[in-house]
Amino acid sequence: MNSIFSVHTARFISLIILQVLVLNHINFLGFINPYIYIIFIALYPIKNNRITLILLSFFLGLIIDMFQDTGGIHAGACVFIAYARPLFLKFSFGTMYEHQIIKFNTVEFGSKLTYFTLLTVTHHFILFLLEVFNVSKIIFILEKTLYSSIFTILLSVLITIIFSRKVK
Amino acid sequence: MQQIINFIIRYKNFLLFIFLFCISLALTILTHAYHTSKFINSANYLTGGFYGSFHHISRYFSLNSQNAILAEENKELRALLYNSETDIDSTYIDTVSYDRAYRIYSANVIKNSYALTNNILTINKGENDSIKQDFGVISSKGLIGIIDRTSGNYSSVLSILNSTSRISAQLKKTNHFGTLVWEGNSPQYIKLIDIPKIAPVVVGDTIITSGRSFIFPKGVPIGTIKDFELDRAENYYKLRVELFNDMTNLEHVYIIENLAANEIDNLLNETGDE
Structure with missing residues (x-):
């Protein structure tokens, strides 16, 4: 229990530092940034209390917002995916989720990719919707969502592969 | 009373979600108004x-x-x-x-x-x-x-x-002035709107601050005109201005x-x- 707690605390802090100091300054093609801090929400233990996850996601988003001067857009998007996470889990892992036996290290690559994609696209769409805050620019929002999502999904899959421990 | 408590316990996740989502929405709206976000900013x-x-x-x-x-x-x-x-x-x-x-x-x-x-x-x-x-x-x-x-x-x-920023600017040659707005695309270009149709606009002309807002002195350089078009009502020009500043550096x-x-x-x- 204690080691799980410390792993997630370390992940929380290091993802914020990575996001704020490095990834927010990539600005690929002018405006495309990956937001990989959401893998904290993706990899949060499934058996734990949902309320804790929603609260933690809110603070995670709020800290990113503080550094980026963006009000509450990250907090809003994070809270949304934290709340909707069981839905995505059920969709991508099916019966494995219902039996509560998912280990992110050992699941199939395909279903893991589906799960990350769903989570990322939803997060980015809400993020950019709140950022632009103008429904008449929906094409611009979708464009940003598409490009940034590709970037985020690639990076987060890479990071989870690199940092996964083989437990077999 | 019992039922209310039961309701809260049953939907506690959803209520918490709605509550936090509203807070973030409020913070977002506050930042869209000028000078309002008190705590969530990078200058603390x-x-x-x-x-x-x-x-x-x-x-x-x-x-x-x-x-x-x-x-x-x-x-x-x-x-x-x-x-x-x-x-x-x-x-x-x-x-x-x-x-x-x-x-x-x-x-x-x-x-x-x-x-x-x-x-x-x-x-x-x-x-x-x-x-x-x-x-x-x-x-x-x-x-x-x-x-x-x-x-x-x-x-x-x-x-x-910043899509909320409005700064008054004018042509360097004549005193026709308009408002600078940014539409969120490229950090290299900015739009100057509300320049009257009568103004002699030429591609390559310099745009400077007008000094009407009392924040900037008159004559701070901004950029040069890249291209321009009439707005829908055909009374005002919309100019695309290429900034002198490299805002990325x-x-x-x-x-x-x-x-x-x-x-x-x-x-x-x-x-x-x-």
Whole structure:
């Protein structure tokens, strides 16, 4: 229990530092940034209390917002995916989720990719919707969502592969 | 009563979600209004200090290009100085002893941002250096933005690359003025709207600040006209302006305080009351 707690605390802090100091300054093609801090929400233990996850996601988003001067857009998007996470889990892992036996290290690559994609696209769409805050620019929002999502999904899959421990 | 408690317990996740989502929505809306977000900004003690200490390391990476920009500016200032000397004769009274209209402070950008729709920069001067809200910020090449919030040692700057920023600008050749707006696409271009149709607009002309807002003096360079079109009602031009400043590479900036701003403000308020 204690080691799980410390792993997630370390992940929380290091993802914020990575996001704020490095990834927010990539600005690929002018405006495309990956937001990989959401893998904290993706990899949060499934058996734990949902309320804790929603609260933690809110603070995670709020800290990113503080550094980026963006009000509450990250907090809003994070809270949304934290709340909707069981839905995505059920969709991508099916019966494995219902039996509560998912280990992110050992699941199939395909279903893991589906799960990350769903989570990322939803997060980015809400993020950019709140950022632009103008429904008449929906094409611009979708464009940003598409490009940034590709970037985020690639990076987060890479990071989870690199940092996964083989437990077999 | 029992039922209400049961309801709350059953839907506690959903209620918490709605509650937190509303908070974030409120914070988002607050930042869209000018000067309102109190705590969630990058000029406070924690975030400002964090960016400040990281800036000590990261500024070395752009040292060469920043040195070149400063040297170029020195060259221009020196040219200005030597050329003006020829006009001064011995009976000329020293102008330094007069009240100046503007006071200039220098500062460094510790957090730059240009990829969002509402970009805000952070600089390393604050209230302790007598920086206040609504001072103008420029670089050696041109306009950057307006001071938004200040803390002890840091301030946040509402960049011109912010969809809520509205700065008055005009053509350099004639006095036709309009408003600068940014539509959130490229950090290199900005739109100048509401230029009357009668104005002689030519591609390549220079755009400068108009001095109507009392934040910037008249004549701060902004950019050149890239292309233009009439708006839908065909009464006003919409100009696309290519900025002189490379907004993606900022380090040394100047803060401008208009010493007469209070006086002008009072005057305008008095006339408004009558």
